[in-house]
Amino acid sequence: MTRLKMGMVGGGIGSFIGDVHRKAASIDGMIDLVCGAFSSSEEKSIASAEALGIPKNRAYGSFEQMIKAEAQLPEAERMDFVAIVTPNHMHFPPAKMALEQGFHVICDKPVTLTLDEAIALEKIVRSTGKVFALTHNYTGYPMVKQAKAMIAKGDLGTIRKINVQYLQGWLATSLEKTGQKQAAWRVDPKKSGIGGALGDIGTHAENLAEYITGLRIEELAADVTAFGEGRILDDDGNVLLRFENGAKGTMTFSQIATGEENNLGIRIYGTKGSVAWYQENPNELVVRWLDKPKQIFTPGGNGGYPEASEYTRIPAGHPEGYLEAFATIYRSFAKEVNQIKAGKSPSTSADFPTIKDGVRGMKFIYAAVESSKNNATWIKI
């Protein structure tokens, strides 16, 4: 195995999500961080590089510099792909440039600032033939894979009802007014786009529901609200869902759900059985049946499908967490990049979220905002 070389855009020391990406990329021993435009200040970028044990000359003051400079390095040395971990408004420009300069890209979500950018990016991905992964990291959990496999095999019968939730409380107060950086950009439409909590966590909920069930949300009726004083963007929302196959459901998301930490969860009911999964206790999948006792599946545990156990790194009872699920996206992305590097054709069904998921997420945001502006009228996605 040759390890892949990663360049990072954003994620200076102290950044939450940059650190997550670095740890996730490193767990499986397939990727080395070799360079970065960690900050828009070259000085700060160098400081980050030093703290990370990266040579000074591979720290850049902008993504443009980085992409240009790396493109001119010998192949054995230059980065293989770019990880984009900046706020939303800084996703499209580096992604576009990196792809066009021949680098693969892995990017945080939501994919872009606007739907137009997402559509444009989709074309660029297609035309360049580079690998593009979107870190809807929650799809990396083994028990999410187990649920998906059970539904795909028909174990639960026809899906009829889906309740998905993503509840946080960290914006219950006006945190953005205290100078907290994570909060500040998320409530700013210039950096976040037209969705607040909608884009930040609602898209995760949307992606999770569609990923597990394999069903698309056909239309939605959304009632989103900005509870926080002076906020322009939503920090809470409740949504009715109708799926393509006739299934119905609800989504509720919030960043003002006081006391909640990171409570993403989903329940899916079919004609033969149902599943329930909660991210804060991710190593349990609760399966209820029409006529058998309730079961609890665990990663690597009895009765799990290969589709799930393939993503389990350690034996049953040894809990894996958020970083491992995130790492699974990186691992699948790295496998695909290696395949392309080895001159093989792209996988027909890549096992990680792609630009298509990104476009879909943006459409979800736009539909929900439009619905909500029209007093929760139904809008097709």
Place this chain on the structure above:
Amino acid sequence: MTRLKMGMVGGGIGSFIGDVHRKAASIDGMIDLVCGAFSSSEEKSIASAEALGIPKNRAYGSFEQMIKAEAQLPEAERMDFVAIVTPNHMHFPPAKMALEQGFHVICDKPVTLTLDEAIALEKIVRSTGKVFALTHNYTGYPMVKQAKAMIAKGDLGTIRKINVQYLQGWLATSLEKTGQKQAAWRVDPKKSGIGGALGDIGTHAENLAEYITGLRIEELAADVTAFGEGRILDDDGNVLLRFENGAKGTMTFSQIATGEENNLGIRIYGTKGSVAWYQENPNELVVRWLDKPKQIFTPGGNGGYPEASEYTRIPAGHPEGYLEAFATIYRSFAKEVNQIKAGKSPSTSADFPTIKDGVRGMKFIYAAVESSKNNATWIKI
């Protein structure tokens, strides 16, 4: 203490809810079952009486017979109140007659077949001055009382978000076609009214949310569905909620949620804290705070309010269940009846669901049905 004497309408041997009412009425030793029109067949009614250890001559073939005959017995002997445990269409007639003949009434929910009946009944209750209780039994759980008290005292701050659910799976198949009696009348509009799951369990969810928060649902947008083959009445629904104070929320209810047993639950988020309660594990109230660790309150446990511990019969750690919560409605009703019997004025705020809750429940059903017919448009309750 003089024990109260109860007459029952419906609830012949083998009936689910009749048996529940009898057990609930007996737990606190304040009530004796003395007579009943347990069935519309006199023969069956007598058989039930015998099985229950009640003298044959107090078994009646109809509620009319019972009310008439009992009214003529000497006061020391005749029943004090009537418990109505029949399907919905048989609530109004016996309730009306009993009240008008001077008997107090405790009645199962939803209060009547139609909204008009409910409004008519409200007038009768008011004009007769008799005590009328509605068995929204879930309000009897100590941890529900604890949540209500915490909100009333302002512990959670201003309420902003409410998610309530009531999930069952027992109608996931066409049980009504097998001759199962419980299922048969519930899917029949002539016996159930215009709401299916909506009336049967949706009203419990509505009542619980309003009871705990003290806030009224101002308007709703409902998407209800009859998934079961050939069903006329809904067996599933998803609802957006807006409360009078600006709080928003969701309700989801279902009787086709495969594998769910009786999963009533509620989460309420305020500016300072939030609570979560689930009926299947009723002796825990999870309280999350803005800046303190999550707490678990238990009946009779540390830190509970008197408003809750008053309803706890046994020390902390000794679980109470559904029957005890149901018994609490009976106990509070019995106290009120005793107070009236002792010549005192009615309580200004009776501690049990009343005809007002009944009317409110019917309005909820009607609003949800109307909304759903209009593609989930907003309807004021």
Place this chain on the structure above:
Amino acid sequence: MTRLKMGMVGGGIGSFIGDVHRKAASIDGMIDLVCGAFSSSEEKSIASAEALGIPKNRAYGSFEQMIKAEAQLPEAERMDFVAIVTPNHMHFPPAKMALEQGFHVICDKPVTLTLDEAIALEKIVRSTGKVFALTHNYTGYPMVKQAKAMIAKGDLGTIRKINVQYLQGWLATSLEKTGQKQAAWRVDPKKSGIGGALGDIGTHAENLAEYITGLRIEELAADVTAFGEGRILDDDGNVLLRFENGAKGTMTFSQIATGEENNLGIRIYGTKGSVAWYQENPNELVVRWLDKPKQIFTPGGNGGYPEASEYTRIPAGHPEGYLEAFATIYRSFAKEVNQIKAGKSPSTSADFPTIKDGVRGMKFIYAAVESSKNNATWIKI
């Protein structure tokens, strides 16, 4: 059905366990409380009777008076059985007299003050042929019955390991010095016997383990301690267990386990599977298998055995609690008494704890005390 008539010894108003017995006896509508020696003061006994709605002339100042007086009443009026709910030292005398005067007896645990008394009582029960039940109430939970049935049918294979615990924290401080009555008699050897927590809750743990597994503890090594300042009797203990079939295990019990409410629990491991049950969440039985996913059984839920569902009063998802489990002992006792009254022979295997369980519990206490005095040497029971 003719309802049975109960007389009570002890259990005056305000008593914890007397009230539990009364509620438990009433739930299933098979028993009426008709008389009582509720207190050793006639005045207080009458006050209790009045509060309970019992005629004054059926309130007695002593159990001797009660038994004598009731024995002379006409059969249709006199009590059928005596419920003994006094502290331990007052179990034997009323039990002996009641049995010898022709009354059936249901008695709280541990059965007597001393082992000698227990052995004497066993002879009396045998010679009088009366029904004697001991309220090891935890055996009444449906999920305990389910576990017992699974083991009896061999579902778990050969049992190899048993861990049982009973943890309370209510004596973590010197509560007995505050005048709290429940605490006061429990720490007094004259009223409790030679075991403190050992007798009060250790016997429940011992009984539960033997009841579910059908295996006897052959020998034990106990390390019991009186942590509370000035206490003579143990308030905590840890015990190694060896069962007759070669299974091994531990018991830990405590009344100084700070913060614990009533945490009785048991885990039993066989060669094919294992079960875990906890009294504070009694409506779940966790079953783990060698090669299948973990299952959760619930009362009345999918896959439960008739041996369990027979003891479930309400549909799955409607939690039953401590009082219902206690009521199950009363119900089984009442059925047996009715059978004897109907002139039939006693059941060969009565479905409630008997004097044999009582003797066994006393032997357990004596063995544990002896072991502990000898630095936890092994003692055969």
Place this chain on the structure above:
Amino acid sequence: MTRLKMGMVGGGIGSFIGDVHRKAASIDGMIDLVCGAFSSSEEKSIASAEALGIPKNRAYGSFEQMIKAEAQLPEAERMDFVAIVTPNHMHFPPAKMALEQGFHVICDKPVTLTLDEAIALEKIVRSTGKVFALTHNYTGYPMVKQAKAMIAKGDLGTIRKINVQYLQGWLATSLEKTGQKQAAWRVDPKKSGIGGALGDIGTHAENLAEYITGLRIEELAADVTAFGEGRILDDDGNVLLRFENGAKGTMTFSQIATGEENNLGIRIYGTKGSVAWYQENPNELVVRWLDKPKQIFTPGGNGGYPEASEYTRIPAGHPEGYLEAFATIYRSFAKEVNQIKAGKSPSTSADFPTIKDGVRGMKFIYAAVESSKNNATWIKI
């Protein structure tokens, strides 16, 4: 930061614990794997190196070769420390040689095959002044740190009772007879030492109890058993514990507890409060109080101590798992190594398990085996 260079002994591709060590070492970006004697066959060692992306010339056929060869490389290139991930009998020889040749060592547990080896190793560590860490990885969980901090600060008062358990079921059948390598060496005294489950998991339980409470087990009475057919070493055990301060407790451990995955757990009761923690749900610490409601602490959540949050990598609600806890040992070890490399003195209290914990674990094994041979007589550790 300069990244440390790790050499590995054992842990060829396919090995469970080798892979764990590699992932754990990589998460925090402080360590690079540069060489290894992954297997006793040079060929296999090279194959592993290739699969891991390590240059062929840094793959060795024995630890002796590796240590010798690396010692001769220039400082900038040669490994800084050795990670020993072999079965127990292969801990002492490479540890000794590495330390004596100037390398720091991190080693899996139990520390050696015999107590004598452990004592010898302690002397070597002391005389060489090198850093030695033992991977009692469970002490790396943030909630374990929180519990330790709460006890150290006196929040729980005086500790009186400790129940610790480590339950697995993977040896419930004769897995070692199927050729499963993990099972085979663990049941072989030549490779495992005198303890079976005792050494493999009992030492974790012992270490965890002493680590959190800061109290030493003074004496124990152990009843260990080999249930598996033909097994020489124990696969199950039950132990009475007495701690230096008068606290008492139990330990139960098993590898034949059918259906258990990796159920390490501990409950600690003090005079003011108590804690409970379970490894399979590691992101919750349950804290019970004398007079306040039960609390649930979470990593990075409200109310946690800095002593815990320092070990939390991601925000509250983003679960960390086994690998992260393991990584914490590596991180603390790496910090200490860096400190020594920078010419500073060793930390007075290193924040990772050391050779002292290793010796203590061996003494525990020897005491338990001796006690058990003498029918569970008390043995001082």
